[in-house]
Amino acid sequence: MPRRKAARKRFGAASDIAPERVAAILSRLDRKYPKARCALHHRNAWDLLVATILSAQCTDARVNLVTPELFHRFPTPAAMAAAALPELESLVHTTGFFRNKAKNIRGAAQRIVDEFGGNVPASMETLLTLPGVARKTANVVLGSWFGVAAGVVVDTHVLRISRRLGLTSNTAPEKVEQDLIRILPQERWIDYSHQIIRLGREICIARKPRCADCQLEDLCHSGDKTWRSS
Ligand code: SF4
The missing domain is CATH 1.10.340.30 (Hypothetical protein; domain 2)
Known part of the structure; x- marks a missing residue:
């Protein structure tokens, strides 16, 4: 059975978004990027x-x-x-x-x-x-x-990585945002984007994700992983 199919069989869409898995992802992101902030310089x-x-x-x-x-x-x-x-x-x-x-x-x-x-x-x-x-x-x-969590910022990194993590299967940013709003606790909507954008720039890059260096590797079953721990 191809790896991707095997992974989907193991986890399935419902367990991808199980609260305990989502909580584990958020906790790893907190540990790796405790101070992730918007990278655009601004004073107001x-x-x-x-x-x-x-x-x-x-x-x-x-x-x-x-x-x-x-x-x-x-x-x-x-x-x-x-x-x-x-x-x-x-x-x-x-x-x-x-x-x-x-x-x-x-x-x-x-x-x-x-x-x-x-x-x-x-x-x-x-x-x-x-x-x-x-x-x-x-x-x-x-x-x-x-500091108002009215929604989730979905840029190219958030879209790509949320899909790799199985938190959404959508490709339209508005639909991805609605999926994330449903899955993530509201108090995490702001930080999630900042942290995922850092992960996307440093580790989970578009063409060749650095899975061997990724804090989420054992939680991720994306079909285009470049390295697997098991
Ligand atoms: S394991 Fe690889 S594909 Fe999955 S989130 Fe980490 S870098 Fe991205």
């Missing part, structure tokens, strides 16, 4: 919102190279709302999709000034009304700045 909710919009299809490291000058030039939503689009585009050029990103950042700034008194709103419902803001961006701002 506005900075974080902008950095998160810029991080679409771009690395956090690249965004962190761009934001110091951007935040210096336009430190508040009011300043950004008055920005000239060509200057903004030039500042965010290296993050990719720069025209859309510049337009969305300025549009979000405008709406925050017009509708929310210049303050980034602190609820999912209102954040989703800002240009360029979908659930992932809203979850980052709510979780990492406001």
Whole structure:
């Protein structure tokens, strides 16, 4: 029997998401990454919102190279709302999709000034009304700045690793998030993403996961493991 099938037979989908297995995964993540935090540099909710919009299809490291000058030039939503689009585009050029990103950042700034008194709103419902803001961006701002667990950040790492761990079989980020919301205790929604993103960058990389170095190896029965303890 192929390895993957054998593994599925051993664990099955129901036992993949059994509370005790999920608790074991969370406990290992806590031990390995007790202080995992958002890697995007920011000083306030506005900075974080902008950095998160810029991080679409771009690395956090690249965004962190761009934001110091951007935040210096336009430190508040009011300043950004008055920005000239060509200057903004030039500042965010290296993050990719720069025209859309510049337009969305300025549009979000405008709406925050017009509708929310210049303050980034602190609820999912209102954040989703800002240009360029979908659930992932809203979850980052709510979780990492406001400490509100309204959902689970599902980026490329969280999606890939949650699937490898058998916590979801979905591929659409919205559906993966709904699965994680059902499976994880709410007090873990924020930390889970931070920890899994670290694991994804350092160990459970997309092409060739470093399973021999992974704290979760004996709990993981992904079909594309590169090493098995048993
Ligand atoms: S054992 Fe391998 S595939 Fe599973 S989570 Fe760890 S690195 Fe990823």
